[in-house]
Amino acid sequence: MSTLTKPNHIGRKISRIRELRDMKQEALAQALGISQQTISAIENSESVEEERLIEVAKALGVTVEAIKNFSEEAAINYFNTFNESPNNYFGLNHCTFNPLDKLMETVEENKKLYERLLQSEKDKIEYLEKLLQQK
Template sequence: METSTLTKPAFIGRKIERVRKLRGMTQEEVASSLGISKQAFSKIEQSDTIEEGRLIQISSILGVTLDGLKKFNDENVLNNTNNFYEAVNNSSVNNGFECTTVINNPVEKIIELYESLLKSEREKVEILLSKSKTQ
C-alpha cells in the first residue's frame, strides 16, 4: 500500500487546473488517463491536498515535472512568456543564434473549420435541391 504523503503547496488543485487548461486538456481526458471519473478528477482540482503518488501521475499526464507543478503560478508563466517575446523582438540574432518565433494562430484554424463546415452545408443543400427537383 502506498504511503500517504500529502502535498499542500498553496491549493495544488488550482495549479493542476491551470496547467491542464494551458495544455488544452479537458477534465475528461485527464480523468480517463487516471482511470477515474470526471467528477472524481473535478474533486481533485478542488482539493488543497493531494497524495504524492497521485500528484506524480497527474504531472506526468500533464507533461510537466512534479516540481514544476508544485511551484506553478500564473505570474511566473506571464513573466517567462513576456521575457521570451521581448528577447525575440529585441533582436533577430541572440548569441549568434537566429531566433525563430512560431505563431500558432487559432483564428486560422477556426476559419479553416468554418470553411469546411460551410462547404459541407452547401453540399447538403445541393443534394436536397437535386432531390426536390426530381420529385
C-alpha cells in the same frame, strides 16, 4: 478564503496547468483511468496525496515540482519572454529563408522528376517497338 489567494492550493495549480496545456478534465481523467468528477474533486482539493500527484504530473507532462512551484505570475513572465525577441512577429519567429524560394525549388525538383519519368516512358516505348519489329 478563495483558492486564488492560497499559494499552495495544489488542486488549483493542477487545474491551471491543465488549462494551459489546453486539456479538458475529461482528457486528463481518461489518461489517469478515473472519472471526470474525480478530476474535479482533485482540482478543488487544497492538497493531493503524493502518489496521485505523481500520476497527474505524468499525465500533464510536467514534473511534480513544476506543479508544486507553479504560479500564475511565473507563467505570465515565461510567456512574455517570447514577445521580447526582436525577430518575433505576432508570437511567431521570423523565417530565416524565403518560403517562395523554397516553393520554387520544390517546383523545379518536381519538373526534373517529371522529365525523368517522361524519358523513362519514351525509353520503354522505344524498347517495346523494337520487340514488335523483331517479331
